[in-house]
Amino acid sequence: MSQKITIHDIARELNLTSGTVSRALNDNSRISIKTKKLVKEKANELKYQRNKIASSLRSGKSQTIGVIIPSAQMNFFGSVVHGIELMASSIGYSIMLYQTEETTVLEKKAIETFLSARVDGILASVAKETIDFSHYHELQKRHIPLVFFDRTNDEMKVPSVIIDDYKGAFLATEHLIKNGYSRIAHVLGPQHIKSFQDRYRGYEDALKKHTIKPDKKLIYQGDISIESGKAAVDYFFQLSKIPDAVFAAEDYTALGVIKGLKERKIKMPGDFGVIGFANENFGEHITPSLSSVDQQTVQMGKEALGLLIKLIAINEGNIDIGLQEKIVLQPVMHLRESSAGKTTSGKLETFNVLLSKIS
Amino acid sequence: MSQKITIHDIARELNLTSGTVSRALNDNSRISIKTKKLVKEKANELKYQRNKIASSLRSGKSQTIGVIIPSAQMNFFGSVVHGIELMASSIGYSIMLYQTEETTVLEKKAIETFLSARVDGILASVAKETIDFSHYHELQKRHIPLVFFDRTNDEMKVPSVIIDDYKGAFLATEHLIKNGYSRIAHVLGPQHIKSFQDRYRGYEDALKKHTIKPDKKLIYQGDISIESGKAAVDYFFQLSKIPDAVFAAEDYTALGVIKGLKERKIKMPGDFGVIGFANENFGEHITPSLSSVDQQTVQMGKEALGLLIKLIAINEGNIDIGLQEKIVLQPVMHLRESSAGKTTSGKLETFNVLLSKIS
DNA sequence: GTGAAAGCGCTAACAC
DNA sequence: GTGTTAGCGCTTTCAC
Numbered sequence: 001m002s003q004k005i006t007i008h009d010i011a012r013e014l015n016l017t018s019g020t021v022s023r024a025l026n027d028n029s030r031i032s033i034k035t036k037k038l039v040k041e042k043a044n045e046l047k048y049q050r051n052k053i054a055s056s057l058r059s060g061k062s063q064t065i066g067v068i069i070p071s072a073q074m075n076f077f078g079s080v081v082h083g084i085e086l087m088a089s090s091i092g093y094s095i096m097l098y099q100t101e102e103t104t105v106l107e108k109k110a111i112e113t114f115l116s117a118r119v120d121g122i123l124a125s126v127a128k129e130t131i132d133f134s135h136y137h138e139l140q141k142r143h144i145p146l147v148f149f150d151r152t153n154d155e156m157k158v159p160s161v162i163i164d165d166y167k168g169a170f171l172a173t174e175h176l177i178k179n180g181y182s183r184i185a186h187v188l189g190p191q192h193i194k195s196f197q198d199r200y201r202g203y204e205d206a207l208k209k210h211t212i213k214p215d216k217k218l219i220y221q222g223d224i225s226i227e228s229g230k231a232a233v234d235y236f237f238q239l240s241k242i243p244d245a246v247f248a249a250e251d252y253t254a255l256g257v258i259k260g261l262k263e264r265k266i267k268m269p270g271d272f273g274v275i276g277f278a279n280e281n282f283g284e285h286i287t288p289s290l291s292s293v294d295q296q297t298v299q300m301g302k303e304a305l306g307l308l309i310k311l312i313a314i315n316e317g318n319i320d321i322g323l324q325e326k327i328v329l330q331p332v333m334h335l336r337e338s339s340a341g342k343t344t345s346g347k348l349e350t351f352n353v354l355l356s357k358i359s
Numbered sequence: 360m361s362q363k364i365t366i367h368d369i370a371r372e373l374n375l376t377s378g379t380v381s382r383a384l385n386d387n388s389r390i391s392i393k394t395k396k397l398v399k400e401k402a403n404e405l406k407y408q409r410n411k412i413a414s415s416l417r418s419g420k421s422q423t424i425g426v427i428i429p430s431a432q433m434n435f436f437g438s439v440v441h442g443i444e445l446m447a448s449s450i451g452y453s454i455m456l457y458q459t460e461e462t463t464v465l466e467k468k469a470i471e472t473f474l475s476a477r478v479d480g481i482l483a484s485v486a487k488e489t490i491d492f493s494h495y496h497e498l499q500k501r502h503i504p505l506v507f508f509d510r511t512n513d514e515m516k517v518p519s520v521i522i523d524d525y526k527g528a529f530l531a532t533e534h535l536i537k538n539g540y541s542r543i544a545h546v547l548g549p550q551h552i553k554s555f556q557d558r559y560r561g562y563e564d565a566l567k568k569h570t571i572k573p574d575k576k577l578i579y580q581g582d583i584s585i586e587s588g589k590a591a592v593d594y595f596f597q598l599s600k601i602p603d604a605v606f607a608a609e610d611y612t613a614l615g616v617i618k619g620l621k622e623r624k625i626k627m628p629g630d631f632g633v634i635g636f637a638n639e640n641f642g643e644h645i646t647p648s649l650s651s652v653d654q655q656t657v658q659m660g661k662e663a664l665g666l667l668i669k670l671i672a673i674n675e676g677n678i679d680i681g682l683q684e685k686i687v688l689q690p691v692m693h694l695r696e697s698s699a700g701k702t703t704s705g706k707l708e709t710f711n712v713l714l715s716k717i718s
Numbered sequence: 719g720t721g722a723a724a725g726c727g728c729t730a731a732c733a734c
Numbered sequence: 735g736t737g738t739t740a741g742c743g744c745t746t747t748c749a750c
Contacts (some may be wrong), residue, residue, distance in 0.1 A: 007727070016737075017737050018728080019730080019738075020725085023729090023735095026729085030735055031735065031736080035736085049475055051475065051728070052476050052479065053412055053415045053476070053728090056412050057413050057440075057726090057729095057743070057744085058727080058728045058730080058744085059742085059744075062412065064455075072441040073657070075437070075640075077437075078431045079432045082431040082458065085456055085457065094472055096455055104413070106448075111452055113448070137731090160451075194742060255644055262646075282641035282644045285645050287645070298432070358676050366744070375720080375721090375747095376720070376721050377743085378719085378720075390719065397722095409743095410744070412743080413726090413742070417743080417746080418726085418746090446743080470723065719750105721749080721750085722749080723749100724747085725744100726745090727742105729740100729741095730740090731739090732739085733736100733737080733739100734735105
């Protein structure tokens with residue numbers, strides 16, 4: 001730090017006091033336009049750089065928010081962070097990033113770090129491993145604004161932003177039904193995560209709505225991986241009544257399903273329909289391209305930050321109302337080849353083409 | 360901020376002065392072990408949270424580094440940030456993230472923000488748009504440690520971490536040659552970016568080494584997109600002498616090439632070999648799976664941070680040596696199906712299988 | 719090994 | 735509309 005210019009330097013040169021300079025720089029209404037202009041010009045001339053640290057210490061606001069994610073390497077979170085940072089910087093907030101690597105230890109460290117950095121609020125996506133939420137409770141006790149996104153915990157009363165997993169799953173399943181598939185299987189994601197429970201419910205309800213009786217035999221427990229998708233296919237094909245479509249709880253699983261079906265030389269779409277969830281970027285590039293449910297990642301980041309800013313504002317007023325808001329984003333279908341219409345006899349295909357244009 | 364416990368509170372309860380408490384908390388060697396223990400216990404008891412802001416103001420070190428990237432949504436950068444943050448937090452540094460969206464305006468804002476946040480150093484990947492580097496020069500003038508990664512500028516004397524694009528391209532091209540391809544085309548990336556120039560050079564030199572005369576007709580100017588990959592195929596197939604392989608400067612282009620070849624029902628590998636650069640995550644999932652050159656993203660992040668920390672240390676000693684270090688990472692080949700051996704007559708295939716196992 | 723005291727650069731309550 | 739003054743919570747020099 002070779003930079004030494006402070007508001008005092010500006011004040012001295014202008015025969016003012018540092019208080020006035022500070023006010024001028026912050027556009028305080030009680031300062032004359034003339035003085036403001038003078039001060040700002042001098043500040044530029046001297047290449048003054050405001051010291052946010054000093055200002056934070058005095059004012060108690062750091063204009064910084066902490067973001068806790070499992071890993072920036074994961075597409076999904078990179079994308080959410082993109083949304084968060086975009087909006088944050090546009091309203092004058094900086095963001096600090098901390099990765100948990102899905103561990104509770106690092107999650108606690110993240111909070112420790114953010115607490116000592118006196119962030120104005122925290123945005124977090126809970127680590128898979130986390131069962132004990134005491135560190136988050138600590139934040140509540142200290143009245144640090146907190147918003148969860150994607151990975152939430154319903155027992156804690158924390159505002160959150162998620163997408164409507166139930167609805168996404170419902171629409172995906174219904175889409176397969178409307179395209180002529182009738183024996184639709186589902187590859188589950190880990191059921192201790194709420195999103196995957198909801199996707200399962202959405203799947204079942206869509207079947208019921210269309211008077212298709214859910215069949216437990218068509219449910220395979222996967223673990224969010226290509227391998228479990230392949231294993232699911234192996235399982236489905238040894239059933240006496242083989243399914244004609246699969247709704248996979250997530251895209252990598254769907255990819256595994258497609259790989260498994262390809263190995264069996266099953267015609268997709270036509271003889272078999274597949275749809276996934278997440279809209280990972282490989283989906284549109286594989287063959288057949290994968291239909292999927294988009295999770296509105298960037299939007300999620302923006303909404304989460306918006307909610308947090310609202311909480312911070314409330315907090316400043318010391319209203320401490322414990323706002324229990326929950327924003328549920330609408331999933332967006334990306335229909336591609338893998339789920340196009342079933343070949344009942346010889347018609348269709350035109351339908352397929354139409355569908356694939358939609359996405 | 361409902362937290363009010365300061366070192367003074369600890370001092371009072373223990374009949375010490377705040378100075379002693381501060382030293383104890385920072386493990387100063389002149390404080391007795393007994394006092395340290397006492398102070399730390401009391402700190403825990405009172406749930407004291409160190410105020411990093413106050414400490415930064417006084418000490419002049421923020422223990423924070425600023426990271427400037429084009430977008431967290433891009434795989435590559437998410438991955439580098441992953442590496443940076445991982446290492447940073449392990450040595451007690453926090454990171455602030457700012458996205459430029461490839462614009463110079465936001466890049467300047469990023470620097471402005473980091474300057475006022477008094478970060479101890481900055482890690483940056485230059486925005487595509489940036490031609491004027493005055494904002495970076497300003498950092499040098501102020502002696503703020505700066506390290507570039509991936510996107511550098513050779514005219515500025517700034518330490519940097521990049522991968523060996525030349526070598527990656529050389530190896531990729533040579534790999535195609537060794538697999539029996541002889542008429543190898545290249546789809547260029549934007550030539551105002553140094554990495555892409557280097558990849559072009561690497562390609563040419565590999566051909567020369569194997570006594571293949573580079574043919575300008577086999578060079579197509581792309582722009583890092585699926586479309587330009589397809590367009591390249593269109594171009595190549597109207598030549599009187601069609602190539603039998605393509606080294607694409609980047610994976611999306613390679614994907615376009617594969618799509619174009621598929622439309623033409625060209626057999627890959629065998630009749631045609633393709634290799635890309637970047638090792639994007641879709642590569643291993645498309646058909647044929649795409650061979651590519653990995654850019655060591657996580658490693659890049661770690662090395663960049665390591666270099667920055669070194670600079671910060673030097674800076675503290677006021678040595679200001681202007682360390683002009685340049686770390687060049689070694690690219691790693693990921694060989695998959697798309698570049699497996701050429702079918703000269705009827706042999707091979709076994710070779711392919713072997714190759715595909717390597718990756 | 720500990721205390722005393724000064725001050726990092728800013729903001730804000732209180733004057734007038 | 736501007737000046738005065740008192741810190742925010744910590745680190746650090748200088749004592750002894």
